[in-house]
Amino acid sequence: MKRKLALSFALATLCVTVPLDAQEQTAPVADIPRLANGKPDFSGIWQTLSEADYDLQPHEGRRDAPPSPGVVEGGALPYLPEALARKEQNFAARATDDPRLRCYVLGVPRSVYYPAPFEIFERERDLTLVHQFGHQVRTIHTNGTLHPEDQHQEFWLGDSRGHWEGDTLVVDVTDFSDATWFDRAGDYHSTDLHVVEKWRFVDRNTISYTAIVEDPQVYSRPWTIEILLNRRRDKNFELIEDYCFTLRYDKFYPHKATQ
Amino acid sequence: MRKTLVAALLAAVIANPAFAQENPDSDPNPNSSPFPASASLSSVFNPAGFGSEWENTVPVIASAPWSGPRTADGQPDVSGNWSNTIANHANFTDPQAGDPGYPSTAASLPRGQRAPSRVSDPAGGQIPYLPAARALQQDYERNFPEPSHAWHVEPLARCAPAGVPKSFLWHGWEIRQYPGIVLFLFDSGTRIVHLDDGPHLNDSIKLWNGNSHGHWEGNTLVVNVTNNNGKALFGRTGDFMSENATVVERYIFAEDGKRFNYVATFTDPTVYSRPWTATVPARRFTEADPTDDWFNNVSVANRPGQPLLHERLEQVCVEHNGPSDGGLFDLPPDGPVIDR
Numbered sequence: 001m002k003r004k005l006a007l008s009f010a011l012a013t014l015c016v017t018v019p020l021d022a023q024e025q026t027a028p029v030a031d032i033p034r035l036a037n038g039k040p041d042f043s044g045i046w047q048t049l050s051e052a053d054y055d056l057q058p059h060e061g062r063r064d065a066p067p068s069p070g071v072v073e074g075g076a077l078p079y080l081p082e083a084l085a086r087k088e089q090n091f092a093a094r095a096t097d098d099p100r101l102r103c104y105v106l107g108v109p110r111s112v113y114y115p116a117p118f119e120i121f122e123r124e125r126d127l128t129l130v131h132q133f134g135h136q137v138r139t140i141h142t143n144g145t146l147h148p149e150d151q152h153q154e155f156w157l158g159d160s161r162g163h164w165e166g167d168t169l170v171v172d173v174t175d176f177s178d179a180t181w182f183d184r185a186g187d188y189h190s191t192d193l194h195v196v197e198k199w200r201f202v203d204r205n206t207i208s209y210t211a212i213v214e215d216p217q218v219y220s221r222p223w224t225i226e227i228l229l230n231r232r233r234d235k236n237f238e239l240i241e242d243y244c245f246t247l248r249y250d251k252f253y254p255h256k257a258t259q
Numbered sequence: 260m261r262k263t264l265v266a267a268l269l270a271a272v273i274a275n276p277a278f279a280q281e282n283p284d285s286d287p288n289p290n291s292s293p294f295p296a297s298a299s300l301s302s303v304f305n306p307a308g309f310g311s312e313w314e315n316t317v318p319v320i321a322s323a324p325w326s327g328p329r330t331a332d333g334q335p336d337v338s339g340n341w342s343n344t345i346a347n348h349a350n351f352t353d354p355q356a357g358d359p360g361y362p363s364t365a366a367s368l369p370r371g372q373r374a375p376s377r378v379s380d381p382a383g384g385q386i387p388y389l390p391a392a393r394a395l396q397q398d399y400e401r402n403f404p405e406p407s408h409a410w411h412v413e414p415l416a417r418c419a420p421a422g423v424p425k426s427f428l429w430h431g432w433e434i435r436q437y438p439g440i441v442l443f444l445f446d447s448g449t450r451i452v453h454l455d456d457g458p459h460l461n462d463s464i465k466l467w468n469g470n471s472h473g474h475w476e477g478n479t480l481v482v483n484v485t486n487n488n489g490k491a492l493f494g495r496t497g498d499f500m501s502e503n504a505t506v507v508e509r510y511i512f513a514e515d516g517k518r519f520n521y522v523a524t525f526t527d528p529t530v531y532s533r534p535w536t537a538t539v540p541a542r543r544f545t546e547a548d549p550t551d552d553w554f555n556n557v558s559v560a561n562r563p564g565q566p567l568l569h570e571r572l573e574q575v576c577v578e579h580n581g582p583s584d585g586g587l588f589d590l591p592p593d594g595p596v597i598d599r
Contacts, residue, residue: 036331043437101595104577119451121437128435128442130449135420135577137449141570146561148572155573236458239451241466245577246419246490247596252410253419253490254499255395 028167032201035124039142040167040201042120042127045232045239048209052113052227055185064095065184071113073224077187083218090186098184103134103245105156107180108173108195109211111136113227119239127162127169132239140171151175154191171197182213190217205231312554313355314344315374317540320511320520325478327516332438334454334475337512337519340544340569342431342554345374348415348494351428352376352384358495360404377428379522379538386498392530399497409590414491418576420448420467422491423484423506427521427539431554433571441473441480446556446574452482459485465502467491473508480510503529517543544569 033041051068057077058070079087090097100106106114111131118131125143130136140160147159151174158173173195181188198210207229214222325335346354349363355373357363365373376384388396402411415421421429430446443450452471460470465488473482484506492499500506504527512519521539525531544555546567557569 096595098595101597102577102593103596105575121435121440121442123435123437128444130442130451135448135575137444138573139571141560143560143568144562145568145570146563148558148561153572156575157573159572238453238460240460240464240470241420241449241468243420243448243467244597246414246417246467248590249409249414249417249419250490252412253414254488254492254501255392255399255410255497 029201029203032167032204035122037124039124039164040169041122042169042199042201042207043122045117045119045237046207046229047117047232048113048115048227048229050113050227052225053110053115053183056183056187056225057185059185071225071227073226077223078220080218080220087186087188090181090188092186094184094186098186099180100184103243103247104179105134105136106131107156107176107182108138108158108160109197109209109213109225110180110182111138111157112197112209112211112229113225116242117232117237117239130239132242134245135243140169142169147172147174154178156180158193158195160197167200169197169199171195171199173197188218189213189215192217202228205233313346313374314540315355315372317345317375317379317520317538318513318518320478320513320518322479322509322511323477323514325475325512326514327478327512330436330438334436334441335478335480335512336436337441337480337510337516338434338436340431340433340555340557340571341519341541342544343427343521344540344542346428348421348425348428349496351494351496351498352378352386358403359400359497377537377539378535380536381533387532387535389530389532392499396497396499399492399499400495403495403497413495415447418447419491421445422448422467423469423487423508424521424523424537424539425491425493426450426468427541428494430574431544431556433557444571444574447576452480456483459483462486465489469506478512478514480508480512482508482510484508499530500525500527501530503527 033043035041050071051066052071054065055068056070056072058075059065059068061067111118114133116131116133118129121128121130125141127140127142129138129140136157138157138160140162142162145161147161153175154177155175156177156179159175160171160173162169162171176189176191176193178189178191193215196212200208202208208226209229210224210226212222212224328336330336349358350356353373354377355363356366378384378386381387399411406412426432426445426448433444435442435444439454441452441454443452448468450468450471452473454474455472456474457472459472464486466486467488467490469484470486471482471484473480487500487502487504487506489499489501489504504525506523506525508521508523510519510521519541521541522536524534524536526534546569548555550557550559550569558572560568560570562568
């Protein structure tokens with residue numbers, strides 16, 4: 001309780017004296033886990049409470065999505081006219097065509113706000129994100145290495161290179177395939193997708209996650225989403241593998257005398 | 260990486276690593292067949308040999324105190340890239356004999372000139388199956404070359420996780436360590452080993468890679484694997500455990516950090532007449548070793564002017580769900596598989 005009061009007081013003070021943008025980037029948050037090198041330690045199991053995966057944009061409740069004010073700054077995604085038609089096709093076919101329904105890798109940033117837990121394992125040289133859903137493992141390198149020279153490998157999760165700006169982890173993600181969607185509403189991208197993520201603690205059990213997304217083939221300008229990630233603190237909670245793309249053939253195995 | 264063709268291609272090359280090196284996972288047309296039009300199943304499954312990279316002996320590594328480097332939380336530091344040393348998963352008990360129906364050239368050598376069975380106990384090198392289980396294993400082995408039912412297609416060819424213990428008979432893997440955690444990143448799947456000895460998940464939950472809790476004893480990582488679904492098989496000879504199996508794994512690391520033996524005891528009264536033990540030898544790769552697409556499946560990190568550093572790139576195999584020859588066996592349409 002003492003700690004909470006101190007933190008509230010500190011935040012109140014900051015709110016009065018520091019503009020919001022600057023506060024987001026620079027204000028150190030007290031009492032967060034840190035690695036031996038002093039960097040924030042995001043290790044743990046995280047999951048969003050947001051409705052982002054249903055539809056990034058503002059929407060009313062519908063048969064397959066709860067309502068949400070949306071998570072895109074400014075509301076709507078800035079589609080180019082011809083790209084909007086494709087999004088509308090995707091929306092119409094979402095009950096069958098969303099790659100998530102085949103348990104494919106969800107991409108970035110969708111893997112972060114898909115409503116299933118993922119675990120972060122952090123070392124000085126990298127962060128490893130193991131997602132419960134499907135077979136999704138992403139390494140965010142924080143050892144000063146650059147994107148590979150070959151920029152046409154078309155990774156499902158992109159190639160992630162991070163660096164620290166104060167207590168904020170800034171990650172540049174490039175070289176994507178075009179096989180993933182952003183949400184269940186058919187929002188999509190091309191292989192020209194480029195994402196800049198910002199990860200920072202709001203408190204020790206909450207991460208603010210921001211993604212700045214650009215894709216000149218699909219959108220007229222970059223756009224930004226922000227969601228919160230909550231630490232899973234349920235008793236004995238651990239990830240349970242969910243390689244659900246195996247469900248098509250699960251029944252064939254193992255050997256069974258009844259076959 | 261978008262490894263659309265990976266399951267079929269890798270299924271074809273597992274007996275011959277040289278083939279893998281000549282065929283990087285970069286098919287420009289993700290919908291094309293991974294095989295040349297003229298290639299038959301037999302030609303891609305009939306390797307010239309088991310490859311000069313394979314060793315045919317298993318080193319002895321004794322359990323002992325650990326005197327090597329440690330992680331910050333006190334574990335023996337075994338992080339890095341590793342691979343098995345004697346063979347892939349073509350044949351579990353005669354590792355260098357080739358696939359069922361497609362013997363390697365080494366298969367004609369006297370048995371003593373090939374690597375020993377992975378079954379280190381019992382002494383005869385055979386899994387002590389109960390009769391009904393043996394019949395199922397033999398049925399799979401007999402039908403592997405020309406599958407006529409869906410269950411004769413190896414699950415790995417459909418991108419299934421390789422499971423326990425087959426993940427160690429497949430591509431190289433990376434170990435990353437954290438306080439209380441040993442993380443295995445395989446080509447086909449991931450294992451999180453909790454260094455807390457439990458609790459395990461409820462018995463009703465069955466998983467391709469099981470549920471792993473363990474601890475260190477000197478140079479040995481001891482892991483109890485429960486909650487196995489028994490679906491992954493151990494290789495192309497159809498060896499298997501059931502969903503009733505438990506596995507106690509002992510990863511015994513050599514003092515110099517260059518090797519470990521994976522020594523796993525399988526207990527399953529519904530399939531085996533007695534517990535039995537498998538031994539899989541493994542070696543470490545460092546920046547001094549060449550990279551390839553099989554054992555040391557890593558890339559050179561882009562950091563001009565600095566010392567060589569290897570890093571693992573994304574490994575994804577989810578969308579190729581056919582058997583090795585590209586046909587389909589009793590698979591439902593390629594539609595949604597979940598409704599959530």
